[in-house]
Amino acid sequence: MSRIDPETLLQNKGVRPTALRLLILETIARQSEPVALLDLEAKLGTVDRSTIFRTVTLFLAHHVLHGFEDGSGSLKYELCDNACSCSVEDMHTHFFCEACHRTFCMRTTHVPQVALPDGFVQHSVNYVVKGLCADCRRRAERRGEPVD
Numbered sequence: 010m011s012r013i014d015p016e017t018l019l020q021n022k023g024v025r026p027t028a029l030r031l032l033i034l035e036t037i038a039r040q041s042e043p044v045a046l047l048d049l050e051a052k053l054g055t056v057d058r059s060t061i062f063r064t065v066t067l068f069l070a071h072h073v074l075h076g077f078e079d080g081s082g083s084l085k086y087e088l089c090d091n092a093c094s095c096s097v098e099d100m101h102t103h104f105f106c107e108a109c110h111r112t113f114c115m116r117t118t119h120v121p122q123v124a125l126p127d128g129f130v131q132h133s134v135n136y137v138v139k140g141l142c143a144d145c146r147r148r149a150e151r152r153g154e155p156v157d
Contacts, residue, residue, distance in 0.1 A: 022071045029056060033064045034088075037074065043085035043103070043112045077135050079112040080105045087114060104138045108145035112137075 015034050019026040036052050037044055044052075049061050065086060068074040074086045085103075102118040105111075120136040141149060141156060149156050 019073065022073050024067060024071050024073060029060060030064055030067075032056070033061060034068070034073065037086065038088055040087075043077070043079065043087040043114065045081075045083040045085050047083065049086075075100075077103060078137070079103055080137050080139055081110055081112070085112055100134055100136070102136045102138060104140070104142065106142035106145055107139055108141055108149070111142060113142065 015031050015038065016026040019030060019034065024030065033049070033053065033056070036049065040048075046058075046062065046065065049065070050056075050058055053061060065074065065076075069076055069086075072089050075089050076084045076086045079085050100120045102115040102120060104113040104115055106113070115138075120134050123131070123134070125131060146156050
């Protein structure tokens with residue numbers, strides 16, 4: 010989280026920066042990929058599960074984080090950009106590797122616009138591409154397995 014100080018980020022988003030909130034935010038910021046609640050619980054072993062859940066819920070409401078379903082069966086969370094309002098226009102594509110079960114952010118690949126019928130209103134979108142990540146594809150090719 011080199012772009013902005015965690016305490017300043019929370020203040021700018023209207024969240025009081027308590028010690029536990031800062032700890033949870035910094036833990037999420039250190040992750041190289043989106044994180045599930047179970048992952049956070051494992052990394053924050055001394056922090057109560059309900060505290061983590063309440064904090065993540067607060068962060069979602071204030072656009073500190075956004076959450077999405079990646080196809081693994083659990084919701085994943087990642088930091089929003091500073092200017093993010095979590096609108097559909099802010100969303101980007103995610104890639105779920107079916108071999109290693111990691112989720113990758115494709116920040117430069119925006120979610121395609123969907124033309125909805127008259128009267129429909131879109132509030133959110135979840136766009137996940139599934140397949141093999143580059144590492145898993147290379148491993149499969151070395152073993153002579155089909156990758157398509």
